[in-house]
Amino acid sequence: MDVLLIVFGLVLVTLGAELLVRGASALALAAGVSPLFIGLTIVGFGTSSPELSASLTASAQGATDVAVGNVVGSNLFNIAVILGLTALLKPIRVHFPMLRREVLVALGAAAVPWLALLSDGVVSRAAGAALLLFLIGHLAWSYRAARRASARERALAAVELRDTLDLGTSASSSPTRRARPWLDALLVLVGLLLLVQGSRTFVTSAISLAHRAGISELVIGLTIVSVGTSLPELVTSVVAAFRGSPDIALGNVLGSNVFNSFGILGTCAVVRPQAVPHAVLVFDTPAVLLATLLVIPIMRSGGVISRVEGGVLLAAYGGYLALLLTRGG
Numbered sequence: 299m300d301v302l303l304i305v306f307g308l309v310l311v312t313l314g315a316e317l318l319v320r321g322a323s324a325l326a327l328a329a330g331v332s333p334l335f336i337g338l339t340i341v342g343f344g345t346s347s348p349e350l351s352a353s354l355t356a357s358a359q360g361a362t363d364v365a366v367g368n369v370v371g372s373n374l375f376n377i378a379v380i381l382g383l384t385a386l387l388k389p390i391r392v393h394f395p396m397l398r399r400e401v402l403v404a405l406g407a408a409a410v411p412w413l414a415l416l417s418d419g420v421v422s423r424a425a426g427a428a429l430l431l432f433l434i435g436h437l438a439w440s441y442r443a444a445r446r447a448s449a450r451e452r453a454l455a456a457v458e459l460r461d462t463l464d465l466g467t468s469a470s471s472s473p474t475r476r477a478r479p480w481l482d483a484l485l486v487l488v489g490l491l492l493l494v495q496g497s498r499t500f501v502t503s504a505i506s507l508a509h510r511a512g513i514s515e516l517v518i519g520l521t522i523v524s525v526g527t528s529l530p531e532l533v534t535s536v537v538a539a540f541r542g543s544p545d546i547a548l549g550n551v552l553g554s555n556v557f558n559s560f561g562i563l564g565t566c567a568v569v570r571p572q573a574v575p576h577a578v579l580v581f582d583t584p585a586v587l588l589a590t591l592l593v594i595p596i597m598r599s600g601g602v603i604s605r606v607e608g609g610v611l612l613a614a615y616g617g618y619l620a621l622l623l624t625r626g627g
Contacts, residue, residue, distance in 0.1 A: 300503040307503070308529065310496025314489045315533035318344060321485030322546065328479050338400060338440060341538075341546055342553020343561070344490045345530035346372075348497035349554075350562050352527050356519070357566040362573050367519020368527060369563050370411060370582045373555045375528045377404075377589045378615035380551055384535045385608030390544045392597045400552045401594060403436060407559035408586040414574035421574060426567025433560040493530040501526035516575055520582060520622060528554075555590075577625065585618050 322340045349372050356364035384390060413425050504522045513522075531554050538546040566572055592614065596607045 300507050303499050303503040307496040307498075307500030307526075310492045310499065311529045312496075312533050314492030314494075314496060315345075315530060315537050316489070317485045318489030318493065318530075318534060321482045321487075321489060324482035325479065325486065328482065335440060335443075336546060336549065338549040338553035338556075339437065340486060341534060341550045342531075343557045344486070345493060345534050345550060346527075346554045346557045346562065347490060347494050348501070348527040348530060349524075349558055350565065351494060351498065352501055352523055353562050353566050354569065357570045357572070360570075361515055362566075362570070363514075363516040363575055364519040364523060365566050366411065366563070366572055366574050366578060367516050367582075368523045369558045369566075370578055370586060371520035371524025372528045372531075372558050373408060374582070374586045374589055374615065374618065375524055376531055376551045376554050376558075377586070377593060378611045378618070380528065380532045380535050381548075381593065381603060382608040382611030382615065383532065384539045384547055385603040386605050386612065387536060388539045389605055389608075390539055390547060390603040392544070392548065392601055392603060397548065397552070397597065400440075400549075400556075401590070401597070404552050404555050405587065405590050407556045408590045409583065410559040410563060411574050411578055411583045414572070414579065419574055419576070419579070421563060421567040421572040423568050423571055426564040426572075429560045429564030430568070433556070433564065436556065436560070493534075497527050497529055500529060516577065517622065521619070581621075581625065589614060 318341060322336045322344075325336065325340065349368055353365040353368050356362070356368065381390070410429065411421070413429075414421050417425070501523055504526050505518060508518050508522050531550055535547040535550050538544070538550065563572065589611070592611070596603055596611075599607070
């Protein structure tokens with residue numbers, strides 16, 4: 299039954315990702331902001347909703363190892379596996395100057411668990427509140443930057459989004475199309491609901507199987523829970539890349555990592571101070587930071603993340619898993 303539920307969860311996640319990409323792309327076209335901004339916000343934060351649900355549930359039950367492991371493991375999975383697999387399937391075009399600030403913020407997000415070093419290995423409520431305030435400020439800045447985009451950039455974004463939605467110019471600009479933003483918002487909402495339910499089904503069944511195998515809570519959080527709750531990001535990025543919107547795919551990964559560290563860990567710390575295991579501080583957090591640093595030269599090389607570079611990211615994640623299993627949690 300658990301195996302069947304895992305498959306069912308994957309089906310829901312796939313359908314939800316398709317609806318979310320279509321709805322979010324259409325909203326970006328109507329609002330006149332870039333696909334990157336939509337990927338960083340609506341798509342990136344929306345696909346992280348399963349991580350938020352799983353980590354809050356774990357925190358409320360006192361299982362902070364699962365909550366922290368979920369955030370750190372999801373960030374590493376996003377950078378190494380999602381970008382790697384997406385590029386392996388279809389090379390991703392990159393406009394690095396537009397991403398420079400977001401990559402720097404993602405580097406800061408990777409280092410967030412080290413805040414625990416300031417207070418005896420615990421991310422306090424005050425630190426959690428500070429993380430949430432930073433996230434709000436980052437969102438405000440990103441929105442202003444998106445609105446300041448040049449007319450040429452907006453025109454290029456509109457063309458890209460029309461291609462993503464499989465719509466002609468006349469269809470995209472027709473009064474009927476402009477009069478239906480509620481339908482696009484509904485697609486986003488239904489897509490998010492399917493993503494959350496599909497991920498929850500997957501995670502619950504996977505944890506059940508893992509407990510029977512005697513795996514520790516930290517390893518469960520770093521692997522099974524983080525991979526399961528990251529399925530929306532994985533499927534959404536692949537769908538976005540194949541539908542011709544690489545900015546949404548990249549924004550999804552970077553936005554999810556920022557939301558995971560600042561939003562989810564911040565919220566969980568406000569609810570209950572988060573004890574960060576020593577292994578996370580000395581092994582897993584540096585791994586996320588190194589993976590994020592590795593992406594910078596990859597993004598800058600030739601304006602594309604190639605299949606070979608995608609394979610390098612996947613191999614790096616495989617090496618991490620091998621070390622994690624050797625470590626034993």
